[in-house]
Amino acid sequence: MADKQAKLELGGQTYEFPVLEGSTGPDVVDIRKLYGSTGAFTFDPGYKSTASCESALTYIDGQEGVLLHRGYPIGQLAEHSSFMETAYLLLNGELPSQQEYEDFNYTITRHTMLHDQLNTFYQGFRRDAHPMAIMCGVVGALSAFYHDSTDISDPEHRKISSHRLIAKMPTIAAMAYKYSVGQPFMQPKNDLSYTGNFLRMTFGVPAEEYEVIPAVEKAMDRIFILHADHEQNASTSTVRLAGSSGANPFACIAAGIACLWGPAHGGANEAALNMLREIGTPDRIPHYIERAKDKNDPFRLMGFGHRVYKNYDPRATVMQSTVREVFEALNVKDPVFETALQLEEIALNDPYFKEKKLFPNVDFYSGIILSAIGFPTTMFTALFALARTVGWVAQWNEMISDPAQVIGRPRQLYTGPVERDYVPLSER
Numbered sequence: 527m528a529d530k531q532a533k534l535e536l537g538g539q540t541y542e543f544p545v546l547e548g549s550t551g552p553d554v555v556d557i558r559k560l561y562g563s564t565g566a567f568t569f570d571p572g573y574k575s576t577a578s579c580e581s582a583l584t585y586i587d588g589q590e591g592v593l594l595h596r597g598y599p600i601g602q603l604a605e606h607s608s609f610m611e612t613a614y615l616l617l618n619g620e621l622p623s624q625q626e627y628e629d630f631n632y633t634i635t636r637h638t639m640l641h642d643q644l645n646t647f648y649q650g651f652r653r654d655a656h657p658m659a660i661m662c663g664v665v666g667a668l669s670a671f672y673h674d675s676t677d678i679s680d681p682e683h684r685k686i687s688s689h690r691l692i693a694k695m696p697t698i699a700a701m702a703y704k705y706s707v708g709q710p711f712m713q714p715k716n717d718l719s720y721t722g723n724f725l726r727m728t729f730g731v732p733a734e735e736y737e738v739i740p741a742v743e744k745a746m747d748r749i750f751i752l753h754a755d756h757e758q759n760a761s762t763s764t765v766r767l768a769g770s771s772g773a774n775p776f777a778c779i780a781a782g783i784a785c786l787w788g789p790a791h792g793g794a795n796e797a798a799l800n801m802l803r804e805i806g807t808p809d810r811i812p813h814y815i816e817r818a819k820d821k822n823d824p825f826r827l828m829g830f831g832h833r834v835y836k837n838y839d840p841r842a843t844v845m846q847s848t849v850r851e852v853f854e855a856l857n858v859k860d861p862v863f864e865t866a867l868q869l870e871e872i873a874l875n876d877p878y879f880k881e882k883k884l885f886p887n888v889d890f891y892s893g894i895i896l897s898a899i900g901f902p903t904t905m906f907t908a909l910f911a912l913a914r915t916v917g918w919v920a921q922w923n924e925m926i927s928d929p930a931q932v933i934g935r936p937r938q939l940y941t942g943p944v945e946r947d948y949v950p951l952s953e954r
């Protein structure tokens with residue numbers, strides 16, 4: 527019995543509901559018995575006030591701009607950890623020992639190759655297909671290739687499919703890129719790091735050795751860390767909902783990729799850089815700020831605003847400093863960065879953005895880095911999907927391992943016609 531109770535008055539009666547406390551963050555009113563006891567549903571489109579599950583993976587305090595993975599602040603992970611270590615942490619709950627880290631790296635490295643038949647699968651796509659279209663298709667198709675790890679009731683199967691997904695995602699994303707530019711696919715190379723291997727598979731060619739630039743490898747790895755998980759966002763909730771029916775993990779992750787593609791979610795990194803390039807020079811910023819504020823104009827400042835953060839997105843802070851590091855390492859200058867910095871400053875001092883608490887999010891600066899590294903904008907969301915796969919599989923595993931897990935099945939407020947008799951066509 528929970529100590530705290532919430533009271534609801536409805537139809538002249540008072541009902542009591544337990545209030546549950548997490549380890550930190552807002553309490554939740556447990557309304558699981560609401561319908562059974564009152565006959566009423568709650569109404570919360572977009573889940574603005576609804577906790578859809580219990581989770582011990584990631585914590586966000588949107589007011590304070592805090593993001594923790596298994597308790598560790600994202601800034602510390604971005605500075606000191608690696609993507610593989612963060613992946614291990616998210617999957618297993620604790621940071622690995624040296625031996626555990628090496629074993630995990632070994633396992634992931636040995637799963638990076640794709641079934642050879644999948645190479646042929648790519649040929650079915652048009653060369654100008656968006657990489658996210660290819661990712662949705664190929665990741666969904668993995669279920670047809672790896673039957674031996676789709677029994678979701680078996681923890682060992684779940685572990686193997688999780689490792690496969692994390693390991694193969696860079697190969698799949700790099701192949702999507704290679705296919706679009708008409709270059710031969712590059713096979714993984716086991717003496718490289720997860721991220722170094724991805725860079726080589728993307729930018730290397732069989733005709734010559736590819737040298738991984740350590741500063742770029744580090745920046746890319748950090749970008750992966752920053753995208754690894756973000757509690758119950760739209761794509762993660764999609765993965766959970768798909769998985770709640772017992773669907774296999776490859777199908778669930780393909781569903782997550784589809785959701786991530788949208789410009790209000792993962793697609794915003796592509797949209798943000800396109801927007802910055804369209805703005806072009808700082809003198810044009812005021813015009814775009816006015817457009818973003820105009821209710822009759824659908825234009826939004828991409829890379830700004832967040833459902834949860836009503837403060838600076840802590841990932842954007844790390845991204846901003848990473849831009850400088852990458853520019854320095856590659857000796858590049860891109861005027862778009864100056865435009866971004868000025869746009870941020872102008873927006874943060876504008877009453878509209880202040881009042882609505884709209885701050886730069888992770889997508890605002892990431893595109894500038896990715897573009898400097900050499901990725902076309904169409905690849906940006908695919909890179910997000912690659913990194914978020916870790917969060918998706920960790921969340922999916924957490925859900926399936928929970929004995930209380932049931933199929934997700936929201937209800938509705940019905941506003942359509944009430945029952946009426948069918949009218950034959952001749953009488954209409």
Ligand code: ACO
Nearest residue numbers: 789790791792794818826827828829830831832833882887
């Ligand atoms: N530019 C201009 N106005 C904005 C912006 C923006 N980027 N974001 C929100 N607003 C305004 C809305 O018009 C709304 O105004 P109103 O109260 O007068 O109607 C108010 O701020 C609240 O916005 P909502 O859309 O209701 O907030 P919600 O939490 O539903 O949306 C979202 C969050 C979708 C991220 C939104 O801020 C947005 O569209 N941002 C641009 C896209 C983007 O960067 N997405 C990436 C999110 S991070 C991620 O997925 C990794």
